Amino acid sequence: MMPYLVALQAIVLREALRFIHQRERFIAALVRPMVWLLVFAAGFRAALGLSIIPPYQTYITYETYIVPGLCGMVLLFNGMQSSLSLVYDREMGSMKLLLTAPMPRWWLLFSKLMGATAISILQVYAFLAIAALYGVTMPALGYVAVLPALIVAGLMLGALGLLLSSFIKQLENFAGVMNFVIFPMFFLSSALYPLWKMAESSELLHAICAFNPFTHAVELIRFALYLEFNIMALFWTVLAGAVFTGCALWGYNPSRTGLRRKA
Amino acid sequence: MTGLRVSGLCYNYGAKQALNDVSFDVDAGCFCALLGPNGAGKSTLFSLLTRLFVAPSGTIEIAGYDLSQNPRSALASLGIVFQQSTLDMDLSVQQNLSYFAALHGYSGKDARTRIDAALARLDMRERAHEKARALNGGHRRRAEIARALIHDPKVLLLDEPTVGLDAAARAAITNYVHDLAKDGTTVLWATHLTDEVRPDDRLIILHQSRILADGICEKIAAQGTLSSTFLQMTTVQQS
Numbered sequence: 001m002m003p004y005l006v007a008l009q010a011i012v013l014r015e016a017l018r019f020i021h022q023r024e025r026f027i028a029a030l031v032r033p034m035v036w037l038l039v040f041a042a043g044f045r046a047a048l049g050l051s052i053i054p055p056y057q058t059y060i061t062y063e064t065y066i067v068p069g070l071c072g073m074v075l076l077f078n079g080m081q082s083s084l085s086l087v088y089d090r091e092m093g094s095m096k097l098l099l100t101a102p103m104p105r106w107w108l109l110f111s112k113l114m115g116a117t118a119i120s121i122l123q124v125y126a127f128l129a130i131a132a133l134y135g136v137t138m139p140a141l142g143y144v145a146v147l148p149a150l151i152v153a154g155l156m157l158g159a160l161g162l163l164l165s166s167f168i169k170q171l172e173n174f175a176g177v178m179n180f181v182i183f184p185m186f187f188l189s190s191a192l193y194p195l196w197k198m199a200e201s202s203e204l205l206h207a208i209c210a211f212n213p214f215t216h217a218v219e220l221i222r223f224a225l226y227l228e229f230n231i232m233a234l235f236w237t238v239l240a241g242a243v244f245t246g247c248a249l250w251g252y253n254p255s256r257t258g259l260r261r262k263a
Numbered sequence: 264m265t266g267l268r269v270s271g272l273c274y275n276y277g278a279k280q281a282l283n284d285v286s287f288d289v290d291a292g293c294f295c296a297l298l299g300p301n302g303a304g305k306s307t308l309f310s311l312l313t314r315l316f317v318a319p320s321g322t323i324e325i326a327g328y329d330l331s332q333n334p335r336s337a338l339a340s341l342g343i344v345f346q347q348s349t350l351d352m353d354l355s356v357q358q359n360l361s362y363f364a365a366l367h368g369y370s371g372k373d374a375r376t377r378i379d380a381a382l383a384r385l386d387m388r389e390r391a392h393e394k395a396r397a398l399n400g401g402h403r404r405r406a407e408i409a410r411a412l413i414h415d416p417k418v419l420l421l422d423e424p425t426v427g428l429d430a431a432a433r434a435a436i437t438n439y440v441h442d443l444a445k446d447g448t449t450v451l452w453a454t455h456l457t458d459e460v461r462p463d464d465r466l467i468i469l470h471q472s473r474i475l476a477d478g479i480c481e482k483i484a485a486q487g488t489l490s491s492t493f494l495q496m497t498t499v500q501q502s
Contacts, residue, residue, distance in 0.1 A: 003368025010365030014351070023354045093347035100313045101366035102339035108366075255317035 005038065007103050008111040015115030018085070025081065029123045032077060033070035037131060041066055042172035054196055055226040063136050068222035069191025070131075071124045072214060075150065075157045078123060080182055086166050099252075106249050113162055113245075117154035124150055142225040146192030149224035152234065153217035156241030160213075163244045166251025189215040190222075213240030265324065266291040266418050266449025268311075272321030274307055281307040283472045285321070289451060289465065291417070295446035296460040296480070297453040298489075299469035300497055305453040306346065308469070309422045312451075323377055326417040326449075339367065342448075343414030344407050346423045350398040356387065358404045359395055360413060367414045374413075381409040385439070401432030408436070418449040425459065433459070457490040470497050 019025065041063045043231035056064075089095040099109050128143065138146075164177055186192075187210050195215070199206035209215055216236035267289040274282040282304045289295040310316045313322060314334055315456050326340035336387040350359050357378065364374040382388045385405040395403060404424055411419060421440065425433040437459050443448045452459070460466055462481035466489075467474055475496050476483045484492040 001358075006365045006368050006370040009370075010362050014354075014362055017354065017358070018351075032315060085380075093345055094349045094351060096315060096345055097349045097363065098366065100343055102335040102337075102343075103366065103368075104335075126451060198436070254314055255319075 004103065004107055007101065007108065008114065011098075011108070011111035011153060012115040012118055015082075015119055019119045026123065026126075027118060029078065029081075030126055033073055033127050033181070034130060036066065036070055037063060037134065037136070043111045051226060053196070055223045055228040055230075062137075063131075063134075065194075066192055067128070067131050067138075068225055069189070069218050071146075071150070071221050071225075072153065072189070072191055072218040073186060074124050074127055075120045075154045075217070076186060076214060078116065079121035079154070079157035079159075079161035080164070080177060081085065081161075082112075082119075082158055083165040083168070083177070086112070086165035090165075099254075105252060105254075109162060109249065110114065110245075113158045116158045116161070117151060120158070121147070121150045138225045139227055141229055145227050146221055146224040149220045149234075152241070153220055153238050154216060156213060156237050156244065158215055159241050159244035159248055163248040163251060166248055185212060185214045188212050189218055191215075191218045195229070204240050213237060216240070265289070266293065267295075267451060268322075268324040269312075272308070272311060272323070274304075274311060274316065274317050274318050277412065277448075280316075282311070285469070285472075285474055287467055287474065287477055287497065289376050289418075289449050292444060292447045293463075294450045294452065295332055295457060295465040295467060297451055297467050297469060298457065298493060299453070300455055303455075303469045304472045305455075305469060306422060309345075309420060309453060311341075312420055312477045313341065338398050339414065340417045341409035342414070342419040342423040344404075344411050344419070344424045346426060346453075348403055348407065350395040350403060350406060350410075355392050355394055355400070356382070357391040359406065360410050363410045364413050368416065377413045377415075378409075379414045382406075384412065385409040388431060392457060399432075400428050401435070404428060404432070404436055408439070412443075416448070418451070419443065420451050420453075422453045423455070424452070425454070425456070457488075457493055460489055468493065468496060483494050 044062060064086050086095065098112070099105065099225050101108060128138070164181065168177065188205065189212050190209065191214070195206055195209050198209050213236060216233040220233040223233065265288050269288075270286045272282050272285040275497050285308065291323040295306070297305055307316070312325070314330055317331070325337040328337035328340060351362070354362070359380050360378045361374060364370070364378060369377060379388070382391055385408055386493065387402065387409055390398065390402060390406070394405065398406065408424070419440070425436055428436070440450055440452060441461065454460070459481050464480045466476065466478065466480040466483055468476040468483070480489060483489070486492060
């Protein structure tokens with residue numbers, strides 16, 4: 001096997017082993033969207049009336065509406081979780097082992113990103129299975145068609161995590177990421193409410209939501225689940241992923257001064 | 264061919280100078296101790312030698328490969344034992360070593376043979392399936408040294424590898440690495456403990472970002488013990 005593929009396989013496998021060893025992480029990753037689906041959606045279904053908007057052909061329940069958003073939420077939280085583990089790796093020193101391997105740094109970081117995305121996707125499918133048991137189902141082929149969308153969205157959100165990890169100097173600073181990245185990204189998106197609802201209350205908020213790459217990731221997933229292709233959502237998700245990846249690679253450049261003390 | 268060549272290396276953390284015009288060569292098969300008090304610049308030098316940082320000026324050659332021009336060949340020739348443990352505590356010794364082997368492009372039977380040989384060299388074979396967390400400090404260090412040898416590096420860097428170990432484990436590791444140098448591996452051993460350096464070892468004393476002395480240990484310490492010479496040199500510099 002090519003040395004690059006050997007390294008990729010090992011890095012992905014290590015992420016998987018690490019994930020298996022952290023069972024509570026898996027449970028937490030499932031509990032979070034389940035709480036939204038079972039509790040939040042139940043409370044808000046009456047308050048939030050939905051009209052027929054693409055890709056839906058008919059009126060849908062609020063639970064059905066938020067499932068793609070909650071898939072995005074799993075990817076988002078996992079992207080941040082992998083960012084946290086990268087900062088932890090750097091503090092504990094194991095990042096050094098990775099960065100001193102005789103492979104291009106971009107490949108090593110990309111492999112890390114692939115590993116994190118693979119773990120995220122497994123969790124999304126576990127969540128979709130539970131949602132189906134709860135009665136929120138998608139077209140059968142939608143579960144297959146969503147895979148490429150999950151890969152693209154997972155890589156974009158993982159790249160955001162990678163970017164943040166190159167700038168977060170200490171684990172203690174991670175709480176700030178929760179407040180300033182995860183929550184605004186999640187709430188200022190189409191995950192919980194369609195954008196036209198947001199436009200009714202504030203044009204500015206609507207504009208922010210429309211700009212938010214997480215909105216596009218959620219819409220990409222939503223359309224794919226219903227066997228439709230949203231090219232604009234794909235374009236913006238890929239673009240955001242490319243920008244985040246480029247900035248993350250710059251952040252991990254060994255000649256960059258900001259990383260010197262903590263590499 | 265030179266094992267390790269460092270020339271005109273400078274590095275600053277903002278306004279603070281960490282390394283100032285550091286130059287030295289270590290021949291192939293030589294054990295070179297890099298002695299310096301805490302804060303002398305040893306860890307910065309190791310970060311530059313391992314390309315975790317890139318120096319704005321100066322050159323580094325590892326086994327004949329220029330680290331800035333040909334980083335992958337240079338890093339492939341380098342074995343590294345970091346000061347801080349880099350083992351994954353939840354994985355077994357074997358899994359830790361397999362991961363490292365894969366990062367160097369080795370897989371399958373080739374990787375297994377190399378891992379087996381490296382563990383055998385360090386008398387760690389019977390611990391291959393134990394979790395890193397279950398090992399004592401000495402065994403963890405041995406596992407890390409075994410890991411650093413999987414790819415048969417020409418140059419081995421060890422950054423204070425005996426920190427936190429008891430006297431017996433310290434002596435065993437020091438002796439083992441000296442034997443490795445006799446077998447042809449170039450060794451750069453950073454330490455602040457003078458008793459780890461033998462009279463016939465090559466010695467570089469680093470203090471306040473500069474090289475104070477470079478030569479054979481017994482010649483540098485000709486007027487007394489290495490410990491007293493080291494103390495005197497570093498105290499004079501400070502005052």
